[in-house]
Amino acid sequence: MSLTTSQLEQQILDHLVAHFEAPSDATVETSFEVLEFDSLAIVELSLALTKMYSVELDDAEVKKAGSASGLAALLLNKGVTRVAG
Incomplete structure (x- = not known):
């Protein structure tokens, strides 16, 4: 089953x-701005997503994505095809 x-x-979002x-x-x-994510939270999130999805993300990409929806698009563009688990 392909990832939607x-x-x-x-x-x-659950994460x-x-x-x-x-x-x-x-x-x-x-948005991450509304969630009041500071630069440390963005760095920690980029590291967590890199580990979860086995794809390299840097904090600038994560910050630019700006939301869970933006992150999903970014991950799909980087070839993520499975749900982390």
Whole structure:
């Protein structure tokens, strides 16, 4: 089964809520700015996603993506085809 954008968005959002203190009412479109992610959070998120999806991400890419939805698009563009697990 191929990975859908919505599956990847939801997995990223779930990770943000569980590990980065994003509020449970955040959506995949909630920006990192609204979530008050500072530069350290962005670096930690880039490292976590690199490990989860076995794809190299740098903090500038993660910051530019700006949201769970943007991250999903970035990961798909980098060839991610499976849900982390």
